[in-house]
Amino acid sequence: MDFAFPPHAEAFRTEVREFLAANITPETLDVSDGTIHDWDLHQKMAAKGWLSGAVPEELIPPDLGGGDRDLLEMAVLIEELQLAGAPADGLGVAVCVASMVLELGNDFLKETVAGPLLRGEVLASFGYSEPESGSDVAAAQTKAARDGDHWVINGQKMWTTLAHEAAFVILLTRTNAEVPKHKGLTMFLVPLDAPGIEIQPVWTMGTERSNATFYDDVRIGDEWRIGEVDGGWAVMKAALKYERGIAGGQFPSAPLLDAAITYCRTTTDADGRLLIDDPTVREQLVRARIDIEVCRGFAYKTAWMAAQGDFFGVEGSMTKLFASESYKQHAHWILDLMGPEGLLQHGADAAPLGGSIEEHWRHAPVTTIYGGTSQITRNLVAEQHLGLPRARR
Amino acid sequence: MQLALTPDERAVQDVFVAFFTNESPPEIVRAAEPLGFDAELWAKLAATGAPSMALPESVGGGGADLAALAVVVEEAGRTLAPVPLIEHAIALRLAHAADLDATTLAAIASSNRIAAIALRPAVGGTAGLVPAGAVADVILVLDGTDLVLAEVPAPAHAPANTAAAPLADRPLGGAKVLATGAKAARLIARARAEWFALTATEAAAMGRQVLQLGVDYVMERTQFGVPVGSFQAVQHGLADASVRIEGATLLAQRAVWALDADRPEANELAAMAHLFCCDAAQQAAAASMQFHGGYGYAEEYDVQLYYRRVKGRMLLPGSPGSQYQALADDLLGPVSGGAS
Numbered sequence: 001m002d003f004a005f006p007p008h009a010e011a012f013r014t015e016v017r018e019f020l021a022a023n024i025t026p027e028t029l030d031v032s033d034g035t036i037h038d039w040d041l042h043q044k045m046a047a048k049g050w051l052s053g054a055v056p057e058e059l060i061p062p063d064l065g066g067g068d069r070d071l072l073e074m075a076v077l078i079e080e081l082q083l084a085g086a087p088a089d090g091l092g093v094a095v096c097v098a099s100m101v102l103e104l105g106n107d108f109l110k111e112t113v114a115g116p117l118l119r120g121e122v123l124a125s126f127g128y129s130e131p132e133s134g135s136d137v138a139a140a141q142t143k144a145a146r147d148g149d150h151w152v153i154n155g156q157k158m159w160t161t162l163a164h165e166a167a168f169v170i171l172l173t174r175t176n177a178e179v180p181k182h183k184g185l186t187m188f189l190v191p192l193d194a195p196g197i198e199i200q201p202v203w204t205m206g207t208e209r210s211n212a213t214f215y216d217d218v219r220i221g222d223e224w225r226i227g228e229v230d231g232g233w234a235v236m237k238a239a240l241k242y243e244r245g246i247a248g249g250q251f252p253s254a255p256l257l258d259a260a261i262t263y264c265r266t267t268t269d270a271d272g273r274l275l276i277d278d279p280t281v282r283e284q285l286v287r288a289r290i291d292i293e294v295c296r297g298f299a300y301k302t303a304w305m306a307a308q309g310d311f312f313g314v315e316g317s318m319t320k321l322f323a324s325e326s327y328k329q330h331a332h333w334i335l336d337l338m339g340p341e342g343l344l345q346h347g348a349d350a351a352p353l354g355g356s357i358e359e360h361w362r363h364a365p366v367t368t369i370y371g372g373t374s375q376i377t378r379n380l381v382a383e384q385h386l387g388l389p390r391a392r393r
Numbered sequence: 394m395q396l397a398l399t400p401d402e403r404a405v406q407d408v409f410v411a412f413f414t415n416e417s418p419p420e421i422v423r424a425a426e427p428l429g430f431d432a433e434l435w436a437k438l439a440a441t442g443a444p445s446m447a448l449p450e451s452v453g454g455g456g457a458d459l460a461a462l463a464v465v466v467e468e469a470g471r472t473l474a475p476v477p478l479i480e481h482a483i484a485l486r487l488a489h490a491a492d493l494d495a496t497t498l499a500a501i502a503s504s505n506r507i508a509a510i511a512l513r514p515a516v517g518g519t520a521g522l523v524p525a526g527a528v529a530d531v532i533l534v535l536d537g538t539d540l541v542l543a544e545v546p547a548p549a550h551a552p553a554n555t556a557a558a559p560l561a562d563r564p565l566g567g568a569k570v571l572a573t574g575a576k577a578a579r580l581i582a583r584a585r586a587e588w589f590a591l592t593a594t595e596a597a598a599m600g601r602q603v604l605q606l607g608v609d610y611v612m613e614r615t616q617f618g619v620p621v622g623s624f625q626a627v628q629h630g631l632a633d634a635s636v637r638i639e640g641a642t643l644l645a646q647r648a649v650w651a652l653d654a655d656r657p658e659a660n661e662l663a664a665m666a667h668l669f670c671c672d673a674a675q676q677a678a679a680a681s682m683q684f685h686g687g688y689g690y691a692e693e694y695d696v697q698l699y700y701r702r703v704k705g706r707m708l709l710p711g712s713p714g715s716q717y718q719a720l721a722d723d724l725l726g727p728v729s730g731g732a733s
């Protein structure tokens with residue numbers, strides 16, 4: 001076995017590190033407006049061709065460029081973005097939606113949606129969850145009814161994160177209520193400035209702003225459909241493939257541990273001893289570091305599988321489960337060792353490291369909920385990896 | 394980057410899957426208790442060349458790297474084979490790295506004799522609870538600032554221990570000095586790292602197998618009219634354990650690779666892999682036992698064999714707490730004793 005990235009990918013890592021060192025500023029990292037995205041950083045990366053870097057050349061619209069990076073280089077990019085704590089949710093969704101469109105969309109969508117997304121001009125958002133359906137995503141009720149060569153959409157989505165910054169939402173709709181739930185779904189790209197759409201903020205405990213989006217007689221042409229009519233579930237599966245590949249979720253603890261070590265090297269306890277010298281603290285920092293190395297093993301394995309052309313399904317789920325659950329644990333350990341100072345938030349003068357550790361602690365719980373809850377993920381591991389029967393629920 | 398076994402490694406795997414499945418079934422493992430050693434199995438294993446495969450050919454070894462040895466170790470771990478494969482193989486490599494003369498080395502490597510390394514320095518002229526110390530004729534150990542080789546007949550019995558491990562205290566009388574000072578420290582650190590990485594490999598394999606016993610059992614056992622494996626609480630417990638075992642396996646593989654490739658982070662990765670893999674295996678054994686219900690606790694079932702041995706793998710080098718502190722010294726720097 002060989003866990004080393006090839007030289008060209010390591011050279012690219014150096015390039016990415018230099019870029020991030022030059023372009024990540026305290027302002028970039030400040031996500032206190034709730035949107036985990038930075039337009040300036042995003043557009044600079046797009047200009048470098050990094051958003052379209054791994055899209056197969058034959059799929060790329062002629063005017064776009066890119067496609068000259070391989071999947072190992074993309075894995076390096078995603079790793080480095082996470083290690084730097086860069087706000088990259090926008091990038092993740094943009095690349096995922098563009099990849100889906102390039103794989104399954106028509107020429108109109110490739111030109112109208114994928115091109116601008118990969119050039120960094122616009123963002124997209126995921127419109128899967130609804131007020132009454134989350135884990136059971138195939139139970140979506142938002143209705144799309146055919147009207148000649150148009151569709152009329154009515155319903156509500158919940159947790160349409162980034163919709164307030166995005167030009168498009170990829171929308172899972174019900175087009176047939178007479179068949180089993182997975183067989184009556186159709187996917188659309190919907191321009192968010194279409195008449196009849198309303199976006200309302202949903203504020204969360206974390207730094208993150210999400211949205212509820214409402215669709216009232218929204219009329220779009222059939223060219224906005226992606227995949228077959230009633231074939232939305234197949235598109236959904238492709239979406240999950242790209243989501244796991246790009247959205248990361250592999251190294252959430254890395255910037256947290258860096259912050260913790262900085263804090264412990266510069267802070268004394270009541271007896272005047274540096275925290276970094278406290279054996280209990282040392283053990284927790286080492287445990288967190290080991291967990292991050294485990295995440296790295298998972299991340300490299302999935303990157304390698306993808307580069308081999310293998311579809312990784314359950315491996316991606318395992319990565320997500322381990323990374324998010326251990327992140328939540330680390331955030332508790334680290335906030336706890338700060339004592340009452342740990343409670344101080346961004347904006348309070350005395351907040352250690354600008355409150356960044358407290359922000360991690362508030363962010364961590366959502367990582368075991370969105371993108372498939374830990375319970376749903378364990379179901380998948382039990383069925384797909386261990387071969388256990390569908391659980392009695 | 395290449396994260397699958399090579400064709401050569403797959404060939405090795407095929408051979409040793411068959412070897413250990415046939416030669417180390419649970420009856421053999423049980424019969425080898427309490428000592429935890431089966432001389433006949435060791436002789437058969439020695440005949441395959443596996444114990445010295447990771448020594449250079451020039452001194453009678455097989456010229457293989459640690460990665461190939463790890464493939465064999467995995468199968469030994471899966472079947473709980475009562476043989477000191479890791480201890481012996483690492484001790485030979487250490488003796489070679491310390492320039493033990495080729496004749497002596499070849500004499501140890503080419504017979505059924507057993508060498509072992511002590512993971513902790515000797516205290517008052519005795520190496521305490523040396524893994525494989527009960528059966529090894531040759532012990533390598535750090536004594537003060539010297540790396541020494543002690544050649545004394547093996548006691549052939551071990552103090553009663555929960556892991557059924559052939560460990561024993563070994564007095565060093567008349568030991569030969571192989572290296573001193575910084576060189577000795579560097580050599581023993583490398584050998585410990587190799588032991589950590591291969592033991593991590595073994596522990597992960599034990600964990601994988603004990604978990605499989607659990608999965609098989611819950612598919613078979615019915616309660617309330619259905620297989621207990623269809624209950625979600627059972628599934629989630631097994632799923633969590635299996636994710637940790639997958640992560641552990643990857644970390645052990647990376648540690649072995651880093652040692653073979655002489656990466657600067659190799660020793661740290663090995664120590665990390667040891668802690669994580671043993672921990673993951675303990676959790677797998679615990680989950681498997683729990684989901685076996687009462688039968689898992691019965692001596693007759695194999696789960697308890699794994700449960701006890703995995704604990705041995707974790708504790709042999711020292712308490713986990715002391716292992717975390719040693720790693721902290723490497724990763725964070727030593728305790729400064731200062732204040733900001």
Ligand SMILES: Cc1cc2nc3c(=O)[nH]c(=O)nc-3n(C[C@H](O)[C@H](O)[C@H](O)COP(=O)(O)OP(=O)(O)OC[C@H]3O[C@@H](n4cnc5c(N)ncnc54)[C@H](O)[C@@H]3O)c2cc1C
Pocket residue numbers: 125126127128129132133134135136158159160161162204208210366369370371372373374375376379393
């Ligand atoms: C900040 C944030 C951002 C988000 N962004 C997006 C987005 O951009 N786009 C989007 O479409 N969605 C988004 N989501 C939605 C997210 O994907 C869902 O919250 C998630 O899938 C869970 O669905 P739910 O909230 O309806 O919980 P439910 O499905 O109602 O689950 C409630 C509880 O029941 C458990 N549960 C449910 N089913 C099972 C089962 N079969 N077995 C065992 N346990 C079960 C769950 O694990 C959970 O603990 C976001 C959510 C949050 C909080």
